[in-house]
Amino acid sequence: MAAALQTLGGGIGITLHWIAFTPTIEQQATEEQKKKWLKLAQDVAIVGAYAQTEMGHGTFVRGLETTATYDPSTQEFVINSPTLTSTKWWPGGLGKTANHATVMAQLYTRGKCYGPHNFMVQIRSLENHQPCPGVTLGDIGPKMESNGNDNGFARFDHVRIPRENMLMKFARVEADGTYVQPPSSKLAYSNMVYLRGTFVMSAAQALASATTIAVRYSCVRRQSEMKPGEPEPQILEYQTQQYKLFPQLAAAYAFWFASWFMTQQHGSITGSMEKGDMSGLAELHALSAGLKSYTTAVTARGIDVCRMACGGHGYSHASGLPALFGGAAALCTAEGENTVMMLQTARYLVKCFAQSQAGKRLTGTVAYLSAVQPSPVAGNRNMSDLGTLVAAFQHRAARMVRHAAMQMQGEMQKGKAREDAWNSCSVLLIKAAEAHVHSFVVRNFAETVQTVEVDESVRAVLTSLCQLYSLYGITEHAGDFLKDGYLTGRDIDAASSHLSAMLARVRPDAVALVDAFDLHDKILRSVLGRYDGRVYEHLYEWAKKSPLNKSEVHESYYKYLQPFLKSNRAKL
Numbered sequence: 001m002a003a004a005l006q007t008l009g010g011g012i013g014i015t016l017h018w019i020a021f022t023p024t025i026e027q028q029a030t031e032e033q034k035k036k037w038l039k040l041a042q043d044v045a046i047v048g049a050y051a052q053t054e055m056g057h058g059t060f061v062r063g064l065e066t067t068a069t070y071d072p073s074t075q076e077f078v079i080n081s082p083t084l085t086s087t088k089w090w091p092g093g094l095g096k097t098a099n100h101a102t103v104m105a106q107l108y109t110r111g112k113c114y115g116p117h118n119f120m121v122q123i124r125s126l127e128n129h130q131p132c133p134g135v136t137l138g139d140i141g142p143k144m145e146s147n148g149n150d151n152g153f154a155r156f157d158h159v160r161i162p163r164e165n166m167l168m169k170f171a172r173v174e175a176d177g178t179y180v181q182p183p184s185s186k187l188a189y190s191n192m193v194y195l196r197g198t199f200v201m202s203a204a205q206a207l208a209s210a211t212t213i214a215v216r217y218s219c220v221r222r223q224s225e226m227k228p229g230e231p232e233p234q235i236l237e238y239q240t241q242q243y244k245l246f247p248q249l250a251a252a253y254a255f256w257f258a259s260w261f262m263t264q265q266h267g268s269i270t271g272s273m274e275k276g277d278m279s280g281l282a283e284l285h286a287l288s289a290g291l292k293s294y295t296t297a298v299t300a301r302g303i304d305v306c307r308m309a310c311g312g313h314g315y316s317h318a319s320g321l322p323a324l325f326g327g328a329a330a331l332c333t334a335e336g337e338n339t340v341m342m343l344q345t346a347r348y349l350v351k352c353f354a355q356s357q358a359g360k361r362l363t364g365t366v367a368y369l370s371a372v373q374p375s376p377v378a379g380n381r382n383m384s385d386l387g388t389l390v391a392a393f394q395h396r397a398a399r400m401v402r403h404a405a406m407q408m409q410g411e412m413q414k415g416k417a418r419e420d421a422w423n424s425c426s427v428l429l430i431k432a433a434e435a436h437v438h439s440f441v442v443r444n445f446a447e448t449v450q451t452v453e454v455d456e457s458v459r460a461v462l463t464s465l466c467q468l469y470s471l472y473g474i475t476e477h478a479g480d481f482l483k484d485g486y487l488t489g490r491d492i493d494a495a496s497s498h499l500s501a502m503l504a505r506v507r508p509d510a511v512a513l514v515d516a517f518d519l520h521d522k523i524l525r526s527v528l529g530r531y532d533g534r535v536y537e538h539l540y541e542w543a544k545k546s547p548l549n550k551s552e553v554h555e556s557y558y559k560y561l562q563p564f565l566k567s568n569r570a571k572l
């Protein structure tokens with residue numbers, strides 16, 4: 001339904017209704033409010049947008065300017081856009097599709113501001129879809145990709161909504177205007193944590209799609225001569241092509257397994273929070289922010305590697321790869337800009353490091369920070385052993401977290417304010433947080449391939465893929481592992497040669513590994529990645545359907561080229 005709307009409507013964007021608007025009701029509405037709105041949303045009797053970002057603020061939620069001022073005399077909130085920059089800007093579906101929106105606004109009651117809270121606002125008539133009184137709506141215009149989705153703008157001119165339209169599961173405003181505090185002010189952000197977690201699976205699916213297209217095409221495409229006189233080989237026989245594609249294929253599996261962990265963690269921690277135990281919220285925020293940032297960034301880069309590995313046809317929309325890249329690029333910015341998200345993870349790591357320095361035993365995804373030996377133990381390691389590889393990534397992350405945190409402490413000891421010390425170490429902090437998330441993904445990959453219930457022959461292939469992913473990470477970031485002597489030059493050389501062996505080991509299973517994603521041609525939407533491999537015939541058919549081919553001589557010839565040619569000939 002959603003896809004149909006999105007495809008047929010050309011400007012009808014219902015994605016955010018499902019992934020943001022409806023979950024916000026589920027997570028932030030009271031039981032009473034759910035009775036009023038949740039079924040309407042689930043049955044698509046109303047269509048909603050998640051209206052948080054404004055023209056002037058997206059990252060800094062506490063800086064949002066839209067206001068919701070409580071009027072006890074009428075028991076209503078007045079929603080207002082006081083400035084141009086307070087215009088809601090970007091929300092998917094807001095421009096032309098949605099008739100409701102959850103609006104994030106600064107809550108004012110009794111003259112005091114209590115920060116950003118979510119409010120349910122009807123924005124279009126259910127009769128004729130015209131904007132409601134006081135509401136100005138529109139589409140923000142063409143974007144890099146996803147132009148089937150009407151990311152829109154909204155302005156509110158003192159729009160009145162009932163008090164009951166404040167989503168009050170956590171914080172409340174009583175009829176007399178009394179504000180009731182939530183267990184944590186960050187619970188208003190809970191749906192962002194949820195959505196970031198889902199982005200890990202979106203990244204995995206996007207990278208799975210791109211590697212499916214590129215690996216299949218690399219078996220169809222034959223090019224050049226590997227040996228004089230021999231037939232042109234499949235381009236997947238070139239080691240460089242394997243070096244481009246197989247680490248992306250391994251990352252798709254790694255991120256797929258990481259999203260399983262993320263989903264399980266989200267369920268268990270939010271379950272505890274329902275019972276009032278908020279202790280897991282900080283770890284959940286740090287993990288979802290870091291994984292979202294890491295997986296979407298690697299995915300966007302990886303899709304472009306796949307696009308380039310398909311040569312000219314990869315650059316055509318027939319491949320499906322430019323659209324995938326555009327979508328994945330959006331994931332790097334939406335739902336928390338990647339740098340800002342990785343800094344949130346870094347903030348948590350610095351806190352945990354200080355706690356471990358004070359003798360606290362760390363648990364969860366940061367437990368290794370306490371356990372890892374600061375002094376490296378150099379030596380000839382078995383670089384094909386998964387345990388060795390996991391330990392190397394954890395040592396690297398622990399060293400980098402310690403280094404960044406100590407640098408920050410040093411800056412503050414020189415008299416810098418904490419915020420200034422933070423800013424002057426933020427590049428180190430980002431790299432440390434990336435190393436932390438990378439070590440989590442490797443560890444989780446290794447644990448999954450060792451425990452997942454599969455046939456032993458499948459486990460062997462997944463183990464090779466996990467070794468390939470880990471060895472690729474070590475060789476790509478060799479300096480981090482060499483820095484304190486934890487790995488030696490010989491270890492890195494061993495890692496490189498094992499990586500080459502893994503490329504050859506994975507080659508026979510590459511097509512099976514992408515087929516295992518089970519992505520139908522209708523989902524892939526790629527001539528190059530067709531399951532039947534009949535690329536060239538369908539590429540020609542696809543090209544013939546180009547709008548430019550509707551006429552043999554395009555009208556632009558008569559309008560521009562013909563007079564231009566004529567005038568140039570006249571000058572000869």
Ligand SMILES: CCCCCCCCCCCCCCCCCCCCCCC/C=C/C(=O)SCCNC(=O)CCNC(=O)[C@H](O)C(C)(C)COP(=O)(O)OP(=O)(O)OC[C@H]1O[C@@H](n2cnc3c(N)ncnc32)[C@H](O)[C@@H]1OP(=O)(O)O
Pocket residue numbers: 015016020050052053058059060061062092146186187189190192193202203205206209281282285324326327328330331333334335336337340344347348351517519523
């Ligand atoms: C197998 C089947 C396959 C089938 C399918 C196959 C398909 C294949 C193809 C797939 C294709 C996919 C790719 C294509 C996709 C195309 C679509 C594009 C995108 C579409 C979706 C877009 C949706 C986007 C929605 C949005 O963007 S909504 C708006 C999002 N906005 C944000 O995220 C704002 C970010 N900013 C913030 O969160 C905050 O401002 C901040 C965290 C940065 C700062 O907050 P604040 O200033 O308040 O906090 P501090 O930094 O000071 O920290 C204070 C303490 O608070 C804690 N904290 C902060 N946030 C949270 C939180 N959320 N939860 C808990 N705690 C939090 C900090 O940790 C601090 O704590 P401490 O003090 O203890 O340290």
Ligand SMILES: Cc1cc2nc3c(=O)[nH]c(=O)nc-3n(C[C@H](O)[C@H](O)[C@H](O)COP(=O)(O)OP(=O)(O)OC[C@H]3O[C@@H](n4cnc5c(N)ncnc54)[C@H](O)[C@@H]3O)c2cc1C
Pocket residue numbers: 016020050051052053056057058059060089090091092146151330333334335336337338339340343
């Ligand atoms: C495709 C798409 C769909 C979207 N859908 C929605 C939606 O449905 N609903 C919604 O509410 N929003 C939506 N958004 C908006 C999105 O949430 C914001 O764009 C995102 O949060 C980034 O905020 P920003 O645009 O203000 O970027 P900015 O924060 O202005 O980022 C610009 C630069 O500033 C840097 N920066 C900012 N703060 C810091 C900091 N503290 N430390 C270091 N560097 C910093 C960033 O790293 C970045 O390099 C969507 C965006 C896109 C692209």
